[in-house]
Amino acid sequence: MKKNVTIEKRKTFRHGDLRNALVTAGLEMARAGGPNAVVLREATRRAGVSPNAAYRHFAGQAELLDAVRSACLSRVAAAIEDEMNKHRAGRDPQAFARKSLRAVGMGYLGFAMREPGMFRTAFSVPPAVHEQNPANTASMGLNPFQLLSLALDRMQESGLLSKKVRQDAEYLAWSTVHGLSLLVLEGPLHQMPRETVLELGERLVLMVERGLG
Amino acid sequence: MKKNVTIEKRKTFRHGDLRNALVTAGLEMARAGGPNAVVLREATRRAGVSPNAAYRHFAGQAELLDAVRSACLSRVAAAIEDEMNKHRAGRDPQAFARKSLRAVGMGYLGFAMREPGMFRTAFSVPPAVHEQNPANTASMGLNPFQLLSLALDRMQESGLLSKKVRQDAEYLAWSTVHGLSLLVLEGPLHQMPRETVLELGERLVLMVERGLG
DNA sequence: ACCGGAAAGTGGATACTGTCCACAAGTAGC
DNA sequence: GCTACTTGTGGACAGTATCCACTTTCCGGT
Helix, strand or coil: CCCCCCCCCCCCCCCHHHHHHHHHHHHHHHHCCCCHHHHHHHHHHHHHCCHHHHHHHCCCCCHHHHHHHHHHHHHHHHHHHHHHHCCCCCCCHHEEEEEEEEHHHHHHHHHHCCCCHHHHHHHCCCCCCCCCCHHCCCCCCHHHHHHHHHHHHHHHHHHHHCHHCCCHHHHHHHHHHHHHHHHHHHHCCCCCCHHHHHHHHHHHHHHHHHHHH | CCCCCCCCCCCCCCCCCHHHHHHHHHHHHHHCCCHHHCCHHHHHHCCCHHHHHHCCCCHHHHCCCCCCCCHHHHHHHHHHHHCCCCCCCCCCCHHHHHHHHHHHHHHHHHHHHHHHHHHHHCCCCCCCCCCCCHCCCCCCCCCHHHHHHHHHHHHHHHCCCCHHHHHHHHHHHHHHHHHHHHHHHHHHCCCCHHHHHHHHHHHHHHHHHHHCC
16 A cells, blocks of 8 residues: 655656666566566556656566566576675585585575565566576676576586586476475465475475485 | 356356356466466356356455366366376385376476466465365365375385485475476476476486485 | 757557446245 | 345446557757
8 A cells, every 4th residue: 555655746857767767666566566566557656757658668568577577587696696605615616516506596595585576576477598688687697597507517517416417407406496486485385484495495405416416 | 067158148147057157267268378367357258247247156356266276276186197097006116106206297297388377377376285175186186285295105105215304305396396397387498398398307306206315 | 059850758548457336137935 | 926135237436558649858960
C-alpha cells in the first residue's frame, strides 16, 4: 500500500533520465514482488511521468522487464563476487579451488534467500546463454555463469578435476544450487527454515565436488 | 469426460460439471503457456459460461490456478511412475535401487521437456511441502516428492546409502534435476538441444549417486 | 540567431483482465 | 406446491498494456 515514492513534480518537461528511473522503479518492484510485479504503468507513476512516456524508451512492458532482469543478474554476480573475494589464492591451490566453488554456490544461494524477488526476476525470462551484456555483470565483468566457470577452472588447474569431467560441469553444478534456490523460493520447500537451507547448500556443494570426479 | 469442453451453447441453465470444466480449460492454458496463461475469464469462455460463474466454484483466479497446479503435479507423478515401472525388482537390489533413482530423475526431467507449460505450472505456486492432496498423485497415490523418497529408501535398504547420508537426501537429489529442468525451460539454457539436456541429466543422476555417499 | 526536424512527454481511447453486487433461473426439501 | 438454496447472468469498476494523434522541448545546420 505504499504510494508515490517520488511525488515531486519536476519543473522541466524533459525528465532527463527517464529510462534509468524506470529501470530503477522496476527493480524495486521486482525486489518486492518478483517478475510479475514489474508493471509498466506503476513504474511511470513512480517516475512522475505519464504512462506513455515509457514507450519512448522501451518497446513495451516486456522490454522493460528485460532491462530489470539484467539489473537483477548483475546483483547476483555481485553477490557471488563478494563471496569469492573472502578468500585469496594461497599456497594450496586445491583448497583455494574448493573454496571458490563453494563461494559460487553459497553466494548464489545466499542471494536467493536474501533477495527472493530479484533472484526470481533474474531467471524468469529466457536470456541467451552466454549473453555478454555488461548490464549482467558486476565489478569483475563476469556474469554468474562465467564466475562458476572460473571456479571450475581452478578446480581443474589444481588437479581436482580431470579434463573430461571438467567438460560442461558448470551445467551440473549450476543445476544443483539453482534447483535448491527455486524449490525454496517458489516451490514446495517454501517454509523451510533458513539455516536448514544453508546446511543443505553446504551438503549440495560437497555432493557436487565429490560427485563430479 | 462426457461434457463438451468446446464452446457449444448448452441448453440447460445448469452446466452440470462446471468446476471440472474450468480446471480442464485451465490445464490446457497452462499446457500452452505456463502459469501466467491460466486466465479465469478465458476458462469460463471455453466452458461456455459467464465470467462470474467461476466464482461459484473458486474464490478467485488464484484458487483456480491452484487446482490447475494440482492437476499438473499429478501429471508429473504419473510421468515418474511410468519411468519407474519400466524396471521390476530383480535379484540385485542395488541395481534396482539405482534404476529407481535414475527413473525418478529422468522421468522428472523428461516430463519437463515434454510438457514445459505444465511443469512450470506445477511448481510455480508454493504448495505445502508434504501436501497429501490426492489430486497431486497418480496411480500409486504418491506425489513426486514421495516417489523420490521411495527410490532413496531402496538405495538405503540395499546398502548403497548409509543412514546418515540418507537423511534429507531427497532435497539434494531433487534440487539437481529441478534446477536443470528450470534452467532449460525458462532459464539461460533455453536453447540447449534436447539430447544434450538428457545427457546432462544422466550425468546429473550419476553425480548425485556418487556425491551422496 | 533562426528555424525546422527529431526526440520526449501528454491525453484520449480500446481491449483485455479480476472482482464485486444485485438479480434470475433452476433445484431440492418440507 | 411453496420456499430456500445453489448456480449462473448482467452490469459495473478498477487496473493493466498498448495504439494514435498531439504538444512541448531541444538541437544542429544555415
